[in-house]
C-alpha cells in the first residue's frame with residue numbers, strides 16, 4: 001500500500017504539490033490523473049524518495065521507500081523511458097539493474113520475454129523506437145517481481161496493440177494482488193484500465209475514489225424523457241426535487257431515477273415515448289472537475 005500524507009513540495013516560488021493525502025491499495029489498478037503540470041511526476045518522485053517533500057510524508061507498506069536497501073524488489077517504477085544509456089543492449093541494461101539490486105540474472109530473460117522484447121534484446125537501445133523503450137522501462141519495473149509498481153505515463157508512444165497489451169498487463173498484475181499506480185493526463189487511457197482514481201489539479205487533490213463514483217460526479221448525468229406532456233411531467237419532477245431542462249418534447253432531468261420518472265408518469269397517466277438514463281462520460285467528469293486547473297488552455301491570453 002502507498003500512503004501519501006499531507007504532502008507538499010515547493011520548488012522556489014512554485015508549489016508543485018500541495019497538502020496531498022491519499023492511499024493506493026493493493027489488488028487494484030489506481031489511475032493517477034491530472035492535466036499537464038499538475039504535480040503527478042513530482043508526487044511519484046517523492047514516493048520513490050528521489051525528491052524530498054517540503055512537508056508531509058509518503059510511505060510504501062509502512063516505510064519510506066529509501067529505507068529499503070534492495071529497492072527494485074519492493075517497488076518497480078517506470079518514470080522516464082528515455083532515461084537509459086543508448087549504447088547498451090536491453091540485456092546489458094537490465095543485467096546491470098539486476099546486479100545492483102541482487103536480483104537473479106535469470107529474471108532478465110524472463111522480463112524481456114514478458115514485454116515482447118526477447119527478439120531485440122541484444123540490439124543497442126539507441127536504435128529502439130519510443131514504444132520499445134516503454135516496453136524496456138516496464139521490463140525494468142517488473143525485474144524485481146515487486147509487490148508495488150509505479151508507472152509514469154506508460155502508454156506514451158505505444159501503438160494500439162501495445163496499449164492493449166499494457167492494459168492487460170496492469171490488470172493481471174493487480175489480479176496477482178500487487179499495488180499498481182499509473183499516471184496519465186488522459187482519462188481515455190484510464191477508463192478501461194483503472195479501478196480507482198486519484199485526480200489532482202495544480203498539485204491539489206480533486207478526487208480519490210472508484211472510477212464509478214467519479215463518473216457520477218459529472219453534471220451530465222440524468223434521465224432523458226420524450227413526452228407530448230412535457231409541461232405536466234416537468235412540474236411533477238420539480239416537486240420531486242429534480243432539476244429539469246426542457247427542449248421541445250425532450251426533458252432532461254437530474255436528481256431523479258428513470259424508475260421514478262416511469263412511476264410518476266403512470267400515476268398521472270402521462271404518455272411517455274422514450275426514457276433513457278444518460279451517463280456522463282468519464283472524460284466529461286474529468287474535464288469539468290479539472291477545468292480550473294489546466295495551465296495552458298487553447299484560446300487563452302495570458
Ligand SMILES: Nc1ncnc2c1ncn2[C@@H]1O[C@H](COP(=O)(O)OP(=O)(O)OP(=O)(O)O)[C@@H](O)[C@H]1O
Nearest residue numbers: 011014016034035036037038039040041042043185
Ligand atoms: N525540478 C523542478 N524545479 C522547478 N519546478 C518544477 C520542478 N519539477 C516540477 N516543477 C514544476 O512543478 C509543477 C508540477 O510538475 P510535474 O512534472 O510534477 O507535473 P505532471 O503532472 O507530472 O505534468 P506532466 O503531465 O506535464 O508530466 C510544474 O509547474 C513544474 O513546472
